[in-house]
Amino acid sequence: MKQQTPDILQQMRDRLIMAHYRLGQKLRPSEVAAEFEVSANTIREIMLRLSAEGLLDYEDQRGFRVVGASDRLLHEITEFRIVLEQCGVERSIARGGIEWEAQMAAAHHKLSHIEARIRRTGDVVGVLKHWNDAELDFHLSLMGAADLPILQQSFRTVYARFRQQIVSPERSYAHREGNIIEHQRILEAALDRDVAASHDAIYRHLRRNLMPEPDARSEDTMTA
Amino acid sequence: MKQQTPDILQQMRDRLIMAHYRLGQKLRPSEVAAEFEVSANTIREIMLRLSAEGLLDYEDQRGFRVVGASDRLLHEITEFRIVLEQCGVERSIARGGIEWEAQMAAAHHKLSHIEARIRRTGDVVGVLKHWNDAELDFHLSLMGAADLPILQQSFRTVYARFRQQIVSPERSYAHREGNIIEHQRILEAALDRDVAASHDAIYRHLRRNLMPEPDARSEDTMTA
DNA sequence: AATCCCCGAAATTTTGAAATTTCATTGCAA
DNA sequence: TTGCAATGAAATTTCAAAATTTCGGGGATT
Numbered sequence: 001m002k003q004q005t006p007d008i009l010q011q012m013r014d015r016l017i018m019a020h021y022r023l024g025q026k027l028r029p030s031e032v033a034a035e036f037e038v039s040a041n042t043i044r045e046i047m048l049r050l051s052a053e054g055l056l057d058y059e060d061q062r063g064f065r066v067v068g069a070s071d072r073l074l075h076e077i078t079e080f081r082i083v084l085e086q087c088g089v090e091r092s093i094a095r096g097g098i099e100w101e102a103q104m105a106a107a108h109h110k111l112s113h114i115e116a117r118i119r120r121t122g123d124v125v126g127v128l129k130h131w132n133d134a135e136l137d138f139h140l141s142l143m144g145a146a147d148l149p150i151l152q153q154s155f156r157t158v159y160a161r162f163r164q165q166i167v168s169p170e171r172s173y174a175h176r177e178g179n180i181i182e183h184q185r186i187l188e189a190a191l192d193r194d195v196a197a198s199h200d201a202i203y204r205h206l207r208r209n210l211m212p213e214p215d216a217r218s219e220d221t222m223t224a
Numbered sequence: 225m226k227q228q229t230p231d232i233l234q235q236m237r238d239r240l241i242m243a244h245y246r247l248g249q250k251l252r253p254s255e256v257a258a259e260f261e262v263s264a265n266t267i268r269e270i271m272l273r274l275s276a277e278g279l280l281d282y283e284d285q286r287g288f289r290v291v292g293a294s295d296r297l298l299h300e301i302t303e304f305r306i307v308l309e310q311c312g313v314e315r316s317i318a319r320g321g322i323e324w325e326a327q328m329a330a331a332h333h334k335l336s337h338i339e340a341r342i343r344r345t346g347d348v349v350g351v352l353k354h355w356n357d358a359e360l361d362f363h364l365s366l367m368g369a370a371d372l373p374i375l376q377q378s379f380r381t382v383y384a385r386f387r388q389q390i391v392s393p394e395r396s397y398a399h400r401e402g403n404i405i406e407h408q409r410i411l412e413a414a415l416d417r418d419v420a421a422s423h424d425a426i427y428r429h430l431r432r433n434l435m436p437e438p439d440a441r442s443e444d445t446m447t448a
Numbered sequence: 449a450a451t452c453c454c455c456g457a458a459a460t461t462t463t464g465a466a467a468t469t470t471c472a473t474t475g476c477a478a
Numbered sequence: 479t480t481g482c483a484a485t486g487a488a489a490t491t492t493c494a495a496a497a498t499t500t501c502g503g504g505g506a507t508t
Contacts, residue, residue, distance in 0.1 A: 005461080006284060028489075039463045041265075044491090045272055052276030060230060061469055061490060080374045087307055150304045154378065227469080227491075252459075263493045268461090285460060285499055 008036050009046050016055045016066060017163045018128055024068035027056065054161050067164060071211055074165040078209040081162055082202060084155045088143025089190055089198045096145030101191055107141040108187045110134050115180050132163060138183065142190055142198075166209070179205075232260050233270050240279045240290060241387045242352055248292035251280065278385050291388060295435055298389040302433040305386055306426060308379045312367025313414055313422045320369030325415055331365040332411045334358050339404050356387060362407065366414055366422075390433070403429075 012032075015021060029047060033040040051058035057065045067073070092100060111134040118124055118131065136159055140152055182205040189197035236256075239245060253271060257264040275282035281289045291297070316324060335358040342348055342355065360383055364376060406429040413421035 030489080040490095041464085042462060045269060045461095048269055048273055049276050052273050060227065063490065076372055076374045079372055080378070083311055083375075087311075148300055148303055150300045150382075151307075154304070158374075229491080254459080264460095265494085266492060269491095287460065 004036075004038070005042060005046065008038070008043070009049065011036075012046055012050060013053075013055065013160065014129065016050065017132065017160055017167065019167050021066050023066055023164075023168050025066045027064045027066060029064070053157050055164055067161070069165065069168055074162075074209050075211040077158060077162050077165060078206050081155070081158050082206055084151060084158060085139060085142060085202050086199045088146045088148075088151055088155065089202065090195050091146035091148065091151075092143055093190065093193050093195055093198065095147055100141075100145035103144050104138075104141045104187060104190060107134070107138040108183060111138045111183060112180060115183075119177065119180075128167070142186065162209075228260075228262070229266060229270065232262070232267070233273065235260075236270055236274060237277075237279065237384065238353065240274065241356065241384055241391065243391050245290050247290055247388070247392050249290045251288045251290060253288070277381050279388055291385070293389065293392055298386075298433055299435040301382060301386050301389060302430050305379070305382050306430055308375060308382060309363060309366060309426050310423045312370045312372075312375055312379065313426065314419050315370035315372065315375075316367055317414065317417050317419055317422065319371055324365075324369035327368050328362075328365045328411060328414060331358070331362040332407060335362045335407060336404060339407075343401065343404075352391070366410065386433075 021027065027047065029040040029043040032047075033043040036043065047056055047064045048058065050056045051064065055067060057067055111131075114127055114131050114134050118127060124131070136156070139159065140155065143152060143155065146152075182201065185201040186198065186205060189201045245251065251271065253264040253267040256271075257267040260267070271280055271288045272282065274280045275288065279291060281291055335355075338351060338355050338358050342351065348355070360380070363383065364379065367376060367379065370376075406425065410422065410425040410429060413425045
């Protein structure tokens with residue numbers, strides 16, 4: 001028995017993000033432990049960490065459960081994600097140099113290569129992990145010059161929770177062709193050092209995951 | 225042996241925030257376990273969760289360590305905290321009603337009561353926990369109408385890490401009289417629904433924890 | 449003197465089982 | 479029939495010990 005906790009932790013994270021388990025499904029340490037051929041306690045520790053990241057729900061004496069599908073939750077995660085990304089690009093535009101631009105271009109190149117391949121072959125599942133990693137890298141590269149690691153770390157966990165909600169069998173995988181264009185728009189705006197355009201491009205990229213706004217004109221905004 | 229993990233988790237969190245352990249100190253599960261009279265494994269689980277919150281450092285096979293004091297880290301935490309708070313107030317101003325205003329006023333009232341008492345008696349340690357809770361409540365109330373629980377949760381953990389860095393024996397406890405005025409300024413700006421003034425008041429409240437800026441005029445911003 | 453290697457002590461990680469709590473089912477009474 | 483209590487099975491939490499890894503101190507070789 002060697003040290004395999006880090007591996008298993010990452011594998012579990014991937015599973016939760018890539019819909020290996022159903023949303024809302026109960027997850028028993030003993031069952032998962034059997035899959036990985038380790039003891040239940042080892043898995044329990046891993047699951048406690050994953051609940052701290054927001055990928056699992058945990059209640060005392062009641063065990064673990066994959067976070068459930070929820071339009072409201074997806075809306076909140078998306079809003080927060082937009083905030084972090086807009087903040088990240090804005091700071092990067094202010095600080096970043098040629099190095100930053102090069103990293104964005106590189107990340108976008110890899111991403112669009114994978115996206116083109118998906119459009120061609122129609123196979124999403126086979127390269128889903130690669131696409132996930134590439135999209136995360138691209139969005140991280142946007143805030144790569146923000147000089148605020150804590151922002152990137154925060155983004156990572158929010159991004160994971162976002163994917164968890166999006167990549168469920170119920171929802172479409174969201175590999176629409178729009179994505180390719182939207183990513184390009186984001187890249188161009190960032191390279192142009194145009195803060196407003198960047199904000200807008202990010203918003204447009206994510207807005208379809210927001211819930212319809214409650215009518216702003218209604219009186220009861222100030223409910224007591 | 226009853227269920228006491230939630231208690232111990234909260235106590236440990238308080239200890240880490242209130243300088244019960246030194247920053248950077250090594251923390252052995254077995255030793256802490258002896259203090260609380262539970263087994264080492266129980267504490268280990270708690271510590272794993274606390275490292276996910278960023279209050280402990282954890283390295284495989286090397287155990288746990290209280291996060292060390294670092295000007296750079298405090299700077300980053302502060303910058304991120306400012307981002308979250310400014311975002312929170314801005315959204316609250318847009319959405320909040322009379323209920324929100326009342327909650328801010330209430331939280332500020334409690335906080336200034338404690339701060340006045342501290343100024344009078346000079347005793348900080350005795351009411352440090354109360355002050356912490358009150359200040360957190362106040363800052364949370366600023367974003368109370370933002371309608372984004374995920375933002376509040378994120379702020380809670382960042383605030384905890386901020387306190388951990390600030391409330392160390394080395395640094396002054398930072399219970400300067402300036403605090404009282406600054407809190408008042410923040411409250412007034414929020415009640416005035418003045419976004420710019422709110423942003424400014426929050427920045428002024430926290431800026432002394434930022435590191436001096438590198439000279440913006442220097443050439444090597446674009447270091448390769 | 450400096451470096452490397454080996455060994456023992458101490459700490460970390462994993463395990464399997466005991467203790468406790470929750471959950472569902474059945475039986476009893478209103 | 480409905481509601482409640484009791485019971486037993488299953489799951490969770492805690493524990494203590496075994497297995498593994500790290501850390502540090504000689505001792506031999508260069």
